[in-house]
Amino acid sequence: MINDILDVAKIEAGQIKLSCQPCNVEALCQSSLVFIKQQAFSKNIQLESEIPANLPPFTIDERRIRQVLINLLNNAVKFTPDGGKISLKVSYIPFLDNAENINFEGMPCDTLEISVVDTGIGIAPDQIKRLFQPFVQVESALNRNYNGSGLGLALVKHLVELHGGEVRLTSELGVGSCFTIALPIMPFCESSIVPEPPLPSTTEAITDAIAETPLILLAEDNEANITMFVEYLSMKGYRLVVAHNGRMAINLAQQTHPDVILMDIQMPDMDGLETIQRIRQIPELADTPIIALTALAMSGDRDRCIAMGANDYLSKPVSLKQLVTKINAYLTEP
Numbered sequence: 001m002i003n004d005i006l007d008v009a010k011i012e013a014g015q016i017k018l019s020c021q022p023c024n025v026e027a028l029c030q031s032s033l034v035f036i037k038q039q040a041f042s043k044n045i046q047l048e049s050e051i052p053a054n055l056p057p058f059t060i061d062e063r064r065i066r067q068v069l070i071n072l073l074n075n076a077v078k079f080t081p082d083g084g085k086i087s088l089k090v091s092y093i094p095f096l097d098n099a100e101n102i103n104f105e106g107m108p109c110d111t112l113e114i115s116v117v118d119t120g121i122g123i124a125p126d127q128i129k130r131l132f133q134p135f136v137q138v139e140s141a142l143n144r145n146y147n148g149s150g151l152g153l154a155l156v157k158h159l160v161e162l163h164g165g166e167v168r169l170t171s172e173l174g175v176g177s178c179f180t181i182a183l184p185i186m187p188f189c190e191s192s193i194v195p196e197p198p199l200p201s202t203t204e205a206i207t208d209a210i211a212e213t214p215l216i217l218l219a220e221d222n223e224a225n226i227t228m229f230v231e232y233l234s235m236k237g238y239r240l241v242v243a244h245n246g247r248m249a250i251n252l253a254q255q256t257h258p259d260v261i262l263m264d265i266q267m268p269d270m271d272g273l274e275t276i277q278r279i280r281q282i283p284e285l286a287d288t289p290i291i292a293l294t295a296l297a298m299s300g301d302r303d304r305c306i307a308m309g310a311n312d313y314l315s316k317p318v319s320l321k322q323l324v325t326k327i328n329a330y331l332t333e334p
Contacts, residue, residue: 018162022057029088032069038241039077048087055092058112058185064159071156072116072179079120087117110185117178123171214331215239217258219249221267232320246270250278253285260327265294273308280309289330293318
C-alpha cells in the first residue's frame with residue numbers, strides 16, 4: 001500500500017517518467033496471469049486468455065503495464081466468487097478500423113486493447129465514476145466485506161494515461177465486470193538507456209521463471225489479516241496461496257507443496273494445532289517449515305505449537321519485518 005501511495009504521489013507530481021522498450025505482449029500477459037494463478041486456484045476460479053497469434057512488438061513501459069494488469073487481475077480474483085471465471089483478452093485495432101483512435105498529434109493510430117473480464121459481484125452504474133479516485137471503494141452491500149486500500153484503480157488510471165491511453169469499464173451488479181485498457185501505438189515515450197532483460201519467449205519458460213519464487217501458504221480466516229499479509233509479502237517478492245480453514249490448508253499444502261507455511265492457531269472447523277499435527281503426518285510435508293501465529297499469546301502457547309510440529313512461533317500483532325526475517329531464515333537453510 002505504501003508503494004502504491006508513493007507511485008500515485010509521484011505521478012501527480014510529474015516525477016514518474018516512462019521507460020519504454022519493444023515488448024512481447026503475449027509474454028507480458030501470460031506472465032501477469034501467472035502472478036495470480038495460485039490465488040485463483042485457491043478459489044477454484046477458471047483462468048482464460050484470448051491473445052491473437054503473431055502480434056507485433058509494441059513499444060510500452062513493460063514494467064508499468066504489468067503493474068496495471070496485475071492490479072486488474074488481483075481485483076478480479078478478489079471480487080469473483082468461488083467457481084467463477086476470469087478472462088484476459090487482447091485486441092489489436094488498426095486505425096483504419098477505428099478512425100476515432102488518435103495520437104497526441106491528432107493523427108489516427110493503431111490501438112492495443114487489453115481487457116480483464118470477470119464473473120464477479122459487479123459495480124453499480126452510479127459508483128463507476130468514483131471508482132478511479134484514490135482511497136475510494138464503492139459502497140455496496142455486495143462488496144463491503146472486501147478489504148483494500150482503494151488505490152489500485154487510481155494507479156491503473158494514472159499509468160495508462162501516462163501512456164496516452166484510457167481505461168474503460170462496463171459492469172453489471174451480480175453479473176461481472178470488464179476493465180479495458182486502450183493504448184495508442186505511437187512513440188509517446190523515450191526508450192530506456194539501459195534496456196530491461198528480455199522476457200522468456202514461451203509461456204512455459206515464463207511459468208518456470210516465476211515458479212522459482214518462494215511459495216508461502218497462509219492459513220488464516222480473518223480477511224483483514226489476509227489482506228495485510230498478502231499485500232506485504234507479495235511486495236517482498238513471495239507468491240502466496242491462502243487457506244481459510246484447517247482442512248483447506250491441508251489440501252492446499254498437498255497440492256502446492258509450499259516452501260513455508262504460516263499457520264493461524266485460532267481457526268474455525270479445525271484449529272491450527274490439529275492442522276499442524278495432520279500436516280506432519282503427510283510424508284512429503286514432514287519437513288516443510290511451519291510458523292505458528294496466534295493472537296492469544298498465553299503462557300505455554302509456544303511449547304504447544306512446537307510440540308504439535310511447528311518450527312517457530314509468533315504472537316499477534318505480528319511484526320511483519322520479523323516475519324520476513326524468519327521466513328528468509330528457513331528458505332536459506334541447507
